[in-house]
Amino acid sequence: MTEIPAVIRAEGVNKVFTVKNADPVIALKDIHLDVKRGEFVSLIGPSGCGKSTLLRLIADLLQPTSGEMVINGKTPVQARLDRDYGMVFQAATLYDWRNVGKNVQLPLEIMGIDKAEREKRAAEMLELVELGKFAKHYPWQLSGGMQQRVAIARALAFQPALLLMDEPFGALDEFTRERMNLELLRIWHATQTTVVFVTHSIAEAVFLSSRVVVMSPRPGRITAVLDVDLPYPRNFETRELPRYFELVTHVRELLRDAHTFDE
Amino acid sequence: MTKSFERLRYYLPTIVVAVAVLALWEVLVTVLNIQQFILPKPTQIAGRFFEEVNLFVTGQGSILFQAAGATFYEALGGFILGCGSGILVALVTARWTVLSEAMMPFAIAANSVPIIAFAPIMNNWFGLTNPVSKMTIVAIIVFFPTMINTVRGLTLIDPRQLELMRSYAASDLKILRALRIPNAVPYIFSALRVASPLSMIGAVVAEFFGGPRATLGVFITQEASGFNFDRAWAAIVIASLIGIAFYAIIVFAERRLAPWGTREAG
Ligand SMILES: Nc1ncnc2c1ncn2[C@@H]1O[C@H](COP(=O)(O)OP(=O)(O)O)[C@@H](O)[C@H]1O
Ligand SMILES: [Mg+2]
Numbered sequence: 001m002t003e004i005p006a007v008i009r010a011e012g013v014n015k016v017f018t019v020k021n022a023d024p025v026i027a028l029k030d031i032h033l034d035v036k037r038g039e040f041v042s043l044i045g046p047s048g049c050g051k052s053t054l055l056r057l058i059a060d061l062l063q064p065t066s067g068e069m070v071i072n073g074k075t076p077v078q079a080r081l082d083r084d085y086g087m088v089f090q091a092a093t094l095y096d097w098r099n100v101g102k103n104v105q106l107p108l109e110i111m112g113i114d115k116a117e118r119e120k121r122a123a124e125m126l127e128l129v130e131l132g133k134f135a136k137h138y139p140w141q142l143s144g145g146m147q148q149r150v151a152i153a154r155a156l157a158f159q160p161a162l163l164l165m166d167e168p169f170g171a172l173d174e175f176t177r178e179r180m181n182l183e184l185l186r187i188w189h190a191t192q193t194t195v196v197f198v199t200h201s202i203a204e205a206v207f208l209s210s211r212v213v214v215m216s217p218r219p220g221r222i223t224a225v226l227d228v229d230l231p232y233p234r235n236f237e238t239r240e241l242p243r244y245f246e247l248v249t250h251v252r253e254l255l256r257d258a259h260t261f262d263e
Numbered sequence: 264m265t266k267s268f269e270r271l272r273y274y275l276p277t278i279v280v281a282v283a284v285l286a287l288w289e290v291l292v293t294v295l296n297i298q299q300f301i302l303p304k305p306t307q308i309a310g311r312f313f314e315e316v317n318l319f320v321t322g323q324g325s326i327l328f329q330a331a332g333a334t335f336y337e338a339l340g341g342f343i344l345g346c347g348s349g350i351l352v353a354l355v356t357a358r359w360t361v362l363s364e365a366m367m368p369f370a371i372a373a374n375s376v377p378i379i380a381f382a383p384i385m386n387n388w389f390g391l392t393n394p395v396s397k398m399t400i401v402a403i404i405v406f407f408p409t410m411i412n413t414v415r416g417l418t419l420i421d422p423r424q425l426e427l428m429r430s431y432a433a434s435d436l437k438i439l440r441a442l443r444i445p446n447a448v449p450y451i452f453s454a455l456r457v458a459s460p461l462s463m464i465g466a467v468v469a470e471f472f473g474g475p476r477a478t479l480g481v482f483i484t485q486e487a488s489g490f491n492f493d494r495a496w497a498a499i500v501i502a503s504l505i506g507i508a509f510y511a512i513i514v515f516a517e518r519r520l521a522p523w524g525t526r527e528a529g
């Protein structure tokens with residue numbers, strides 16, 4: 001039997017932070033997760049349940065305390081060195097001294113791609129996030145939503161097959177966020193990228209994902225995985241489907257069950 | 264039209280205060296009948312100053328302007344030498360975090376030493392009339408703040424920006440060029456802003472310990488001991504103007520070259 005190879009495979013991953021003068025924090029406990037090519041997987045859970053930590057383990061920005069993490073059949077270090085993934089953080093983290101176009105070119109510059117190609121790709125990516133006219137602007141001249149779109153264009157610039165996003169729209173207002181969700185789905189569709197998306201918005205997770213991974217804190221663990229069978233293309237009407245409401249309610253219940261009120 | 268009006272409104276309080284202080288000075292000196300060797304009137308200083316300007320412009324030669332040129336030359340030379348090597352040392356040591364961390368306490372300690380006290384020694388080393396003796400003092404004075412600030416700019420970096428670089432598997436050299444150095448530019452400019460008037464002060468005070476006749480420090484000491492206080496004050500005015508102009512040039516350069524560091528100040 002041939003299977004679609006997993007882009008991400010976590011097997012029994014644990015992460016413990018040792019903190020000076022305090023008890024160690026079990027950030028992740030016994031994580032098992034398979035993400036297949038082309039999936040859009042959301043990690044949802046209350047803050048402190050280890051979503052960012054899991055994403056950082058995938059990105060090799062942290063190393064697991066125990067357990068195994070495999071990315072594209074390689075170790076996370078190798079995957080990082082091979083530039084297998086693009087990452088978008090909660091804050092846009094653009095470089096103020098570079099204009100928008102140059103910010104998008106940054107990863108290409110680091111990878112030693114020549115200037116003509118860099119400029120061409122940056123222009124394409126800015127077009128994709130509908131900021132084609134803003135290449136010469138500086139980050140501080142843009143709104144928060146626009147900055148985040150630049151960060152997405154930057155992450156996509158080197159066409160990684162895997163996109164890791166840590167609450168990329170967390171700081172945006174509801175309207176902008178809904179527009180950005182549509183845009184992200186369009187980009188996901190156009191680029192056929194695998195996406196792992198961290199959020200604490202139930203609506204966002206259900207709307208965007210093909211699969212929702214529900215997590216709970218203390219210790220951080222996966223408590224449920226839910227397939228989202230909403231039809232594509234998803235648009236404003238998707239949010240009005242009875243099935244959408246059912247799924248939102250279901251995820252809410254899963255989160256409630258998972259959350260032990262131990263405080 | 265409205266823009267220049269707004270500018271005027273912005274600067275008006277400063278201008279009013281300056282004019283008021285000068286007027287009060289003039290009135291008090293006149294009313295209290297203060298002797299000119301204690302405090303000359305602003306009009307008297309201005310008269311002396313413009314006399315020198317006239318001599319200079321008409322090509323008859325003004326020793327005051329000659330002195331100003333010589334002192335500025337020392338200050339600028341020391342500034343370039345000190346700031347340049349401060350930046351360079353910071354860049355080199357920042358490659359080895361351990362080294363720069365080990366050096367920082369010494370640099371901070373050295374920065375609180377009154378370096379001007381070494382002026383007589385430098386005069387001995389390089390010769391009283393050799394401008395290099397003053398340049399060296401100035402260079403040492405500006406070296407430490409520049410180095411300290413540059414090291415800070417190279418190392419105080421938003422951890423998320425470093426994570427981004429790590430996610431690109433960027434080499435240390437590329438992180439230095441694409442992130443650390445641009446991050447340090449506003450820090451460097453803030454050091455240069457402090458260093459520019461400091462270099463004028465350093466040069467003038469170093470000259471108090473002796474130097475050629477045509478330097479501001481020597482000029483001020485000699486005119487003051489000869490009871491030509493209006494001439495001494497005219498020299499102080501010119502030293503201040505040079506210091507302010509030097510500072511303004513740095514601020515202007517910063518706005519052109521590193522607008523992201525100054526945009527809040529606007
Ligand atoms: N570098 C760290 N050192 C110590 N504890 C950490 C560190 N990073 C995260 N933690 C702890 O691990 C837990 C999970 O954090 P995080 O992954 O950021 O959660 P989430 O992203 O779901 O809000 C939290 O209790 C947090 O305090
Ligand atoms: Mg988080």
